[in-house]
Structure formats: structure tokens, C-alpha cells
Amino acid sequence: MTVTLTPDQQDVVTELMNLGVGRAADAFSRLVGDEVLLSVPDVLFCSQEQAQTHLQATDSGQMAGVMQTFSGFATGTAALIFPGPRSMELVRLVVGDDLPAEDISELEQETLAELGNIILNHCLATIGNTLQAEVRASLPETYRGLWPEMFEAFHRITPVPPVPAGADQEDTLVMLVQIDFTLRSRNLRGYLAFLIDMNAAQIFLSLIDRYLENLSG
Amino acid sequence: MRHAAGQEKASEEAMQSLSEQTGLRSRGEDLSVPGAHSIGYPVLDAMGSGVILLDRERRVLYWNPWMTRMAGIDVAHATGRRLEQVFGEDVLAPGLLDGINDALSLGVSRLLSNKLHHHPIPLHRPLDEPGVLLDISVQIRPVAVGDIGCVIQISDVSAVVRRERKMWEREGELRLRNGALVASGQGILIVNASSPDFEIQYANPAFASVTGLTDDMVLGSGIDRLLSHCEDGPELDRIRQALSAKRDAACDLLARRAGGEEYWLELSVSPVFDTTGRVSHFALFLRDVTARRMAETMLERALSDVQATNARLNREQSFVSTVLRTVAALVVVVDRRMRVVTFNRACEQITGYAEADMTGAALADFGASVDVETAVHAVLTEGSGRTLESTLTAANGEQRLIRWAMSPLLQTGGGTVSHVVCAGTDITERRRAEALLRGERELMELISRDEDLPVVAARACRLLDSQIPGARSSLMVLSEQKQLSTVAAPGLAPDYSSVLGAIDIGPSVGSCGRAAYTGEAVISTDLIRDPCWADYRPLAERFGFRACWSQPILASSGGVLGTIGIYFTIERAPTDSELDLQRRICDIVAISIERRRTVDRIRYLALYDQLTGLANRSLLSDRLMTAIRQARRTSGQLALLFLDFDGFKAVNDRFGHDAGDEVLAVSGQRLRQTLRESDTPARIGGDEFVVLLPDVQAVATAAHVAEKLLTVMQEPIPWMDHFLQVGVSIGVALYPEHGDTADELLSHADDAMYTAKMAGKGRWTLFDPDKAIGRK
Numbered sequence: 001m002t003v004t005l006t007p008d009q010q011d012v013v014t015e016l017m018n019l020g021v022g023r024a025a026d027a028f029s030r031l032v033g034d035e036v037l038l039s040v041p042d043v044l045f046c047s048q049e050q051a052q053t054h055l056q057a058t059d060s061g062q063m064a065g066v067m068q069t070f071s072g073f074a075t076g077t078a079a080l081i082f083p084g085p086r087s088m089e090l091v092r093l094v095v096g097d098d099l100p101a102e103d104i105s106e107l108e109q110e111t112l113a114e115l116g117n118i119i120l121n122h123c124l125a126t127i128g129n130t131l132q133a134e135v136r137a138s139l140p141e142t143y144r145g146l147w148p149e150m151f152e153a154f155h156r157i158t159p160v161p162p163v164p165a166g167a168d169q170e171d172t173l174v175m176l177v178q179i180d181f182t183l184r185s186r187n188l189r190g191y192l193a194f195l196i197d198m199n200a201a202q203i204f205l206s207l208i209d210r211y212l213e214n215l216s217g
Numbered sequence: 218m219r220h221a222a223g224q225e226k227a228s229e230e231a232m233q234s235l236s237e238q239t240g241l242r243s244r245g246e247d248l249s250v251p252g253a254h255s256i257g258y259p260v261l262d263a264m265g266s267g268v269i270l271l272d273r274e275r276r277v278l279y280w281n282p283w284m285t286r287m288a289g290i291d292v293a294h295a296t297g298r299r300l301e302q303v304f305g306e307d308v309l310a311p312g313l314l315d316g317i318n319d320a321l322s323l324g325v326s327r328l329l330s331n332k333l334h335h336h337p338i339p340l341h342r343p344l345d346e347p348g349v350l351l352d353i354s355v356q357i358r359p360v361a362v363g364d365i366g367c368v369i370q371i372s373d374v375s376a377v378v379r380r381e382r383k384m385w386e387r388e389g390e391l392r393l394r395n396g397a398l399v400a401s402g403q404g405i406l407i408v409n410a411s412s413p414d415f416e417i418q419y420a421n422p423a424f425a426s427v428t429g430l431t432d433d434m435v436l437g438s439g440i441d442r443l444l445s446h447c448e449d450g451p452e453l454d455r456i457r458q459a460l461s462a463k464r465d466a467a468c469d470l471l472a473r474r475a476g477g478e479e480y481w482l483e484l485s486v487s488p489v490f491d492t493t494g495r496v497s498h499f500a501l502f503l504r505d506v507t508a509r510r511m512a513e514t515m516l517e518r519a520l521s522d523v524q525a526t527n528a529r530l531n532r533e534q535s536f537v538s539t540v541l542r543t544v545a546a547l548v549v550v551v552d553r554r555m556r557v558v559t560f561n562r563a564c565e566q567i568t569g570y571a572e573a574d575m576t577g578a579a580l581a582d583f584g585a586s587v588d589v590e591t592a593v594h595a596v597l598t599e600g601s602g603r604t605l606e607s608t609l610t611a612a613n614g615e616q617r618l619i620r621w622a623m624s625p626l627l628q629t630g631g632g633t634v635s636h637v638v639c640a641g642t643d644i645t646e647r648r649r650a651e652a653l654l655r656g657e658r659e660l661m662e663l664i665s666r667d668e669d670l671p672v673v674a675a676r677a678c679r680l681l682d683s684q685i686p687g688a689r690s691s692l693m694v695l696s697e698q699k700q701l702s703t704v705a706a707p708g709l710a711p712d713y714s715s716v717l718g719a720i721d722i723g724p725s726v727g728s729c730g731r732a733a734y735t736g737e738a739v740i741s742t743d744l745i746r747d748p749c750w751a752d753y754r755p756l757a758e759r760f761g762f763r764a765c766w767s768q769p770i771l772a773s774s775g776g777v778l779g780t781i782g783i784y785f786t787i788e789r790a791p792t793d794s795e796l797d798l799q800r801r802i803c804d805i806v807a808i809s810i811e812r813r814r815t816v817d818r819i820r821y822l823a824l825y826d827q828l829t830g831l832a833n834r835s836l837l838s839d840r841l842m843t844a845i846r847q848a849r850r851t852s853g854q855l856a857l858l859f860l861d862f863d864g865f866k867a868v869n870d871r872f873g874h875d876a877g878d879e880v881l882a883v884s885g886q887r888l889r890q891t892l893r894e895s896d897t898p899a900r901i902g903g904d905e906f907v908v909l910l911p912d913v914q915a916v917a918t919a920a921h922v923a924e925k926l927l928t929v930m931q932e933p934i935p936w937m938d939h940f941l942q943v944g945v946s947i948g949v950a951l952y953p954e955h956g957d958t959a960d961e962l963l964s965h966a967d968d969a970m971y972t973a974k975m976a977g978k979g980r981w982t983l984f985d986p987d988k989a990i991g992r993k
Contacts, residue, residue, distance in 0.1 A: 027315070030311065031312060031333060068326070072324070091332075094333065095332045095333065105381050105384070106377050106381065107330070107331050107332050107374065107377060107378065107381055108332065110328070110330040110331060110332065110354055110374075111330040111331075111332040111333055113328055113330065114328045114329065114330040114333055117326070117327060117328045121319060121323070121325040121326075121327065124325060125319065125323040125325055128323065128324075129323070134324065135323065135324055135325065136324045136325070136359065137324070137325040137326055138326055138358075139326040139327075139328055139356050139358065140326075140328055
């Protein structure tokens with residue numbers, strides 16, 4: 001089963017993403033005490049395989065990610081993923097540390113988790129509010145590894161029963177959002193990925209449709 | 218994040234049990250929740266992290282004992298109040314309140330990390346120092362069960378913060394070390410000690426610049442990759458042995474770079490131990506020491522040059538000092554301040570001052586005269602050498618004549634004079650020798666001019682006095698009577714010779730008496746102790762004599778002619794040269810005395826009759842003419858007596874000429890004994906005698922003499938076993954009465970004697986002009 005969003009549905013989601021990321025930027029700025037600009041240049045809906053291919057082509061090597069599960073308007077996992085060294089750069093820019101540790105420390109992982117938490121919360125909350133749907137989000141967790149390992153973690157924590165045998169992988173919809181950070185005159189790039197089980201996504205799609213109807217109505 | 222994760226897990230379990238107790242809000246079940254103060258959550262009470270339950274109005278429903286402890290606020294005070302009311306408006310992090318709002322209104326969970334929110338809730342561990350806030354991270358979860366709106370979980374992360382801080386410190390240190398390793402100017406290799414070929418695991422950047430071997434060439438290779446570029450030899454063997462024995466070693470190796478360029482490699486090997494004490498690696502330190510080796514070589518060369526130069530200088534210096542020490546010349550070096558720098562041994566000997574005392578002293582301090590100082594000053598200022606003769610007064614007061622040659626020493630690199638070298642020659646002896654030579658020549662001239670002995674003797678004494686310092690000489694002549702009398706003593710007191718008088722010689726009569734007696738030199742260095750001087754001590758004391766050297770003046774035949782005595786006012790022994798000098802002067806004076814005696818003898822022979830010792834005709838004429846001149850000047854009278862023996866021929870004929878000669882000799886003696894000193898008896902022919910009586914007042918005087926002679930002359934003369942007897946006839950002529958010339962008077966006296974013979978012999982006759990005419 002190939003799940004696709006109509007262009008209108010896609011537009012709505014893109015707009016919501018922009019809105020959420022914008023609010024996250026505000027929260028960010030307040031937290032850091034410095035202007036943080038976040039922009040969403042691109043939103044891509046695709047299968048997991050496509051996403052994986054696309055991301056691997058863009059950034060290879062170690063990745064660091066913050067993931068939190070959500071439920072409500074849809075069930076899935078939201079993730080903020082950075083190319084390995086970049087994640088540290090963001091943390092250190094925010095914290096102001098100039099520590100050269102190769103590995104991310106526990107406290108830094110926690111900080112990264114909070115940063116992801118803020119962005120993901122705002123995106124999820126914006127979608128929930130806008131679609132007038134309930135949303136619940138768990139606490140964030142951090143993961144590290146190559147893209148395939150990231151996706152594996154993605155799957156593992158997603159709070160849905162495992163796909164039944166023979167079920168198509170294509171049933172999983174990936175909403176891939178590239179976001180650009182501008183912080184303390186540095187530019188960083190990261191990805192927001194929303195892994196949504198399309199078998200349980202009917203509510204989400206109908207909520208979007210209702211929203212579109214209200215807009216046109 | 219093991220600890221935090223553990224807490225997370227625990228809190229998740231707590232949440233789950235909470236959910237099990239209360240069910241999910243989404244299910245829409247409305248469960249009554251007991252009042253906040255009465256709520257009991259035994260599981261939450263037991264937790265080691267903080268748990269706060271808020272209602273939907275953000276009021277505290279519950280916090281667990283951990284919170285009570287860390288906040289220091291009892292749960293009873295917190296319950297029913299919002300957190301900002303419990304803790305105060307400004308102390309809570311804004312993110313905390315936002316998070317609570319988001320959880321309550323949106324249903325999203327919120328994480329407040331420690332690094333971003335250092336102390337979102339001011340908590341304090343009871344035993345910590347006041348003001349030390351607890352490092353925490355906060356999780357806010359929406360929980361819709363009963364009155365509960367959200368649950369806040371607070372994890373103590375201070376241990377993690379501490380651990381990470383420590384880790385960063387360690388890491389910083391490590392990076393610093395690593396940086397040093399990379400930035401080090403010396404090449405560093407890390408070699409695996411357990412691999413058989415000692416695999417190279419690390420090479421710092423400097424390694425490539427030292428050896429010319431890049432990382433790709435060496436990493437993963439054995440150590441031989443490096444060592445094969447080094448020259449074989451014992452040093453390289455030491456390195457290999459150190460590696461195999463896992464010891465450390467260091468040495469310099471001649472190595473070659475890729476381009477063939479040779480360089481000196483300082484290589485040291487240090488084993489690196491792992492935690493079990495086993496050598497796991499080697500650290501090799503490499504340095505290009507070519508420049509240092511070259512510098513060392515040059516330094517060694519320079520050092521040996523310096524040593525050679527030093528040795529040469531030492532040799533030269535010792536040579537110079539030996540020369541200075543042994544050279545007969547006086548060497549004095551003075552600096553610009555006119556202070557003595559060098560004072561050699563000759564100086565010490567001549568002046569009697571020690572170099573140690575003279576170093577730094579002024580010129581005058583060793584007895585140099587003012588003109589020396591003036592000359593040195595001139596050399597210092599003008600920079601040109603000069604010569605000078607000057608007297609030097611030695612420590613004992615002795616004066617030496619020194620000829621100084623002064624030359625300037627220029628400062629190295631500059632034109633100014635730094636020192637003046639004064640080389641002096643003691644010309645005292647030479648001058649003395651010259652004076653001696655001159656004096657001797659003068660003496661010889663005096664002698665050859667036939668000067669009188671006192672003149673010659675005085676000159677001889679003065680010569681000795683000038684040659685021998687402190688000498689006062691006297692010259693004595695020995696008479697036929699073996700008495701010594703002073704002829705000259707120009708250096709002694711004028712009354713010396715009269716006080717001394719004539720002395721008989723003898724074995725213990727002072728120095729001169731003994732010298733004349735023994736014919737040998739007598740040296741009395743101290744008269745006070747000399748027994749020969751026992752009788753003359755008052756004399757010595759009177760004139761202040763303390764020493765006397767006496768030498769006899771010896772005739773060429775060996776007899777003693779006299780002595781020369783040299784007196785000193787101090788105890789003094791003669792040097793060989795002084796004795797030689799005295800001897801030589803004695804010899805010269807001997808020539809004079811002998812010559813004088815020879816002349817006297819010749820004169821005597823010309824004027825006196827040998828047999829009788831009376832004047833001969835020639836002397837008589839001389840005396841007679843002198844007497845006539847004298848009488849003529851004074852209008853005086855003189856008498857001339859002409860004697861002729863009666864019976865002399867008979868004696869001759871009977872007893873021979875010897876008897877005749879005896880008669881003549883005895884008669885001559887009788888004449889001398891009878892007459893006054895001023896009268897002159899003379900023998901003018903075989904048995905003819907004339908007596909000149911100068912200054913006769915009257916005829917009676919002459920008559921008296923004639924009468925006396927008649928008596929004396931007829932006395933018998935013992936000869937062999939006989940008595941010889943002759944008579945005498947005397948003719949007397951008077952001046953001016955009987956003639957005013959010598960010939961005339963003599964002739965008239967002869968005439969008168971003839972008259973006496975005619976008248977019967979044995980009588981005297983006054984000249985009678987009438988009878989004389991008759992006889993003629």
C-alpha cells in the first residue's frame with residue numbers, strides 16, 4: 001500500500017512545520033539568551049527506504065539524534081537528527097562550552113535531548129493545536145549511529161505493534177524536514193523526521209482534511 | 218548516563234504503578250483522588266530522586282521525602298501552593314514553568330537539562346556547605362490521573378557533573394600532552410614493544426622533518442625502517458640491544474636522509490610500561506644534532522688551540538720570568554701610575570729590597586733618585602725610550618751607579634704607554650775599574666816623573682780610598698832600622714801620623730807591624746778582638762778604627778819596604794778583588810820606593826867616597842860653592858881645612874893596602890864624629906881630606922877644630938894584631954880673607970897644609986899669603 005498525501009495535505013503539514021519550528025526558535029532564543037533562527041527549506045514525504053537513501057546521499061557517517069514518541073493525532077516517533085560532529089557543535093554553541101571532547105558526554109547528551117525536546121514539542125504541539133487534536137509526547141532519548149542504526153532505533157521505539165509478517169514496509173510514512181539553524185553567526189543543518197505508521201494514520205489525514213474544509217468553508 | 222537512566226527507569230516504573238493505580242485519563246474514567254495532604258505514595262516516598270505531583274492548577278499535590286530533604290521545606294508547607302509560591306518568584310527557571318504549562322495544556326513532556334538550566338529549582342543537600350546548589354536535571358510529564366496534572370521528576374546529576382568535569386580536565390591535560398607531542402621540535406616515535414620487528418605506531422610531525430621519513434613510509438613498518446638509514450657500529454648495536462632487552466639507551470648516530478644527505482642523529486630509546494608493569498611500547502626521541510656536533514667539534518678545536526696557546530704563553534712566561542730572575546741586569550717595570558710591577562732578582566740583590574715589598578711601591582722606595590722618576594715620567598708621556606746614569610741607594614746605604622735604559626710598552630691596540638721597562642746595568646764596578654786604571658796610570662806617571670815618595674804615597678792612598686768604600690788608607694815605610702813610619706794618610710786625621718810615630722815591627726804589633734814583620738798580608742776584620750791590636754786599642758778607639766787590612770810593600774828582591782794599611786770604621790772583611798787591589802797598589806808603590814832608593818844610591822855613589830862615606834871632591838866643590846854664596850850673602854866667614862896624613866905611605870908599605878884602607882875608613886868615621894852636622898868632611902885624594910866649616914865666626918873656631926882633629930886622628934887604629942898610627946898635617950884657609958872662590962880657597966888651604974908639613978908635620982898652619990907666594 002502506497003500512502004501518499006495530497007499536495008494540499010502536504011502544504012498544510014509544511015505550513016505547520018514552519019509554524020512549529022518558528023515557535024521553537026522563539027523558545028530557543030529565550031533559553032539561550034541569543035537570537036536563534038530556524039528555517040524550514042524543505043519538507044519531504046516519502047517511504048522509509050527513500051528517506052534512508054536520500055539522507056545517506058546527503059550525509060554519511062555517524063549521526064546523533066533525539067527521538068521522542070508521540071500519540072494523539074497520529075502515532076509515531078519524531079526525531080531531530082544531526083550529522084555526528086554537528087550535534088556537538090549545536091550543543092556547544094548553546095552551552096558556550098569550548099570543550100574538545102571527541103565523544104558526547106552524558107550531560108551533553110541530555111542537553112541535546114532538551115534541544116530536540118523543545119523543537120519536537122513545538123512542532124507536535126503546533127500540529128495538535130492547529131488540528132484541534134490531542135497530542136501526547138514522551139520524554140526525548142538520544143541515539144547515535146549510522147543511518148541504518150538510526151532507523152532501526154526509530155522503529156524500535158515507535159509505540160506500535162510490529163508490522164505483521166508480510167506487511168509492506170511502505171506502510172510507514174516518513175515526513176522528512178530539513179531545518180537550518182543560525183546561531184551565534186554559525187549555520188548548522190539538521191533533519192526532523194517523523195515516522196508515522198500509515199496503517200494508523202487515517203485519523204491524522206482526516207484531521208488535515210477537516211482543517212482544509214474549515215479553511216475553505 | 219547510567220545513573221540518570223536508572224532513575225529514569227525507576228520513575229517510569231513509578232509512573233506505571235501510578236497508572237495502574239489510577240488508570241489513564243484518556244480512558245475518561247474519573248477516579249477520585251484523595252486530598253493532597255492525605256495522599257500516600259509509598260513507592261514514591263521510597264525513591265532516591267525527587268518527585269513532585271502537581272494538580273491541573275499547578276498546585277503541589279505531593280512531594281516525596283527526597284524533596285523535603287533537598288528543598289528543606291516540609292511537604293505540608295508545599296502542598297496546595299504553586300512552586301513559585303513555595304520557592305519564590307525569581308528563583309525558578311522560566312523553562313520549568315513553561316514546561317509545566319506545556320505539559321498541562323499541551324500534554325507534551327519536557328526535559329530541563331543540567332547544562333542549560335543549572336539550577337531550575339534551588340535544592341541543597343543538607344550536609345553540603347550553604348550556598349552549594351544541587352546539580353539537577355528535571356523531567357516534566359503530563360499525567361492525567363485524578364487530580365494529578367503532571368509529575369515532575371528531579372534527578373541529582375552532581376556526581377555526573379563532577380565526573381565529567383574531571384574527565385574534561387583529564388582530557389585537557391591529555392590534549393596538552395598530545396599537543397606537546399605533536400608540536401615538539403624533536404621527532405617522536407611510538408613503537409610496539411610486543412611486535413617482533415617493533416612496529417612503528419606513531420610518528421609526530423617533527424619526526425619527518427628530522428629523518429625525512431614521512432608517516433606513510435614508516436607507520437606499520439618495523440623499526441628497521443629507521444635504523445637501516447643509520448651507520449652500522451657499536452652505537453647502533455646498543456640501540457638494538459636496548460630494544461631487545463627492553464632497556465633505555467641513547468646515542469648519537471651518523472644517519473642518511475632520503476636525498477643521501479648525512480646528518481648526526483641523537484636517538485634515545487625509553488621503554489613505556491603498561492599498568493601491569495610490562496613494557497608495552499617504546500618511545501624513541503630523535504633530534505638532528507649535526508649543528509651541535511659541528512659546534513662541539515669547532516669548540517674542541519678552538520679549545521685545543523686555546524690550550525696550545527696557553528701552554529705556549531706559559532712557556533714564554535716561565536722563560537721570561539726565568540730570564541728576568543737570572544739576568545744580571547736590573548729590570549724594573551712600572552705602570553702608568555709610576556708603581557713598580559716587576560722587580561727582578563738582580564734588583565733585589567743590588568738594592569737589598571724584596572720584590573714582594575716593592576710591588577706597587579714607588580721608584581723612590583727602592584732608592585732610585587729623583588732623576589729616574591723624572592725620566593720614567595718623560596717616557597710615559599712622550600712614548601720614546603731614553604737612557605740615564607743615576608745613583609741608587611741600597612737598603613744598607615751603599616750607593617751604586619746604574620745605567621738605566623728605559624723603553625715604553627704600548628697598550629695592545631692603543632697608542633698610549635701602559636708600562637715602562639727600565640733595564641739597569643750596575644756600572645759601579647766598571648766606573649771603579651776605570652777610575653782604578655786612571656789612578657794607576659797617574660801613579661805610574663808620578664813615579665816616572667820621579668816624584669817624591671810622599672806625593673806618590675798620598676796618591677796611592679787616595680786611590681785606594683776611592684776604590685774601596687769606607688776605606689781610609691795609610692802608607693808606612695820601613696827604615697833601615699826596621700821602624701815603620703807614616704809617609705801618607707790623606708784620609709785620616711792630620712795628627713794620626715804624629716800620634717802613631719815610628720813603630721818597631723814585630724809579630725804582634727798591630728796589623729802593619731806584623732805585616733812588615735812577616736812579609737805577609739794581615740787582615741784584622743775586627744780590631745777589638747784581634748790580639749795583635751791589644752797595645753793599640755786606645756789608638757783605634759781614638760780614631761774610630763774597627764777593621765784594618767795591612768799588606769807589606771815588597772821589594773823585587775823580596776825585602777819589605779813598607780806597608781799599606783786600610784782602616785774601616787766598621788767590621789769589614791775584604792773581598793778577593795779588594796785584596797788584589799791593595800796588593801797591586803803595594804806593588805806599584807814598591808816600584809816607587811825601590812826606584813827612589815836606586816836613584817839615591819846612584820847619587821850617593823857620585824858624591825861620596827865609598828871607602829870613608831865622606832863627600833868626594835865633586836860634592837865638596839858643590840858644598841863649598843854653596844857655602845861661599847851663603848857667606849857672601851850674609852857677609853859671613855867660612856873655613857876650609859886641608860888634611861894630609863903623615864906616615865900613611867909607611868903603613869901602606871908595611872901592612873898593605875888593606876891596612877891603609879882601614880886607616881882611611883876609621884879616619885873618615887872619626888872626622889864625622891868629631892865634626893858638627895853642618896860641617897862637611899870630604900876625601901879628595903888618596904890620603905887627602907878636606908873639611909868645610911861653614912859659618913865660622915873667627916879664626917879661633919877653625920883653630921879649635923884643627924886642634925881637635927890633630928888629636929883624634931893620631932889615635933892608634935887596631936887592625937889585625939896591630940895598632941896602626943898615622944899623623945896629620947892641616948892647612949887652613951878662610952873666606953873671604955884667603956880667597957873668594959872655591960879653587961882659590963882650596964889651593965890656599967893646600968898651600969897652608971904644605972907649610973905645616975914643612976914645619977915638621979903633626980900640626981896645623983893658617984894660610985899665609987907671603988909664604989904661599991914663596992912656595993910657588
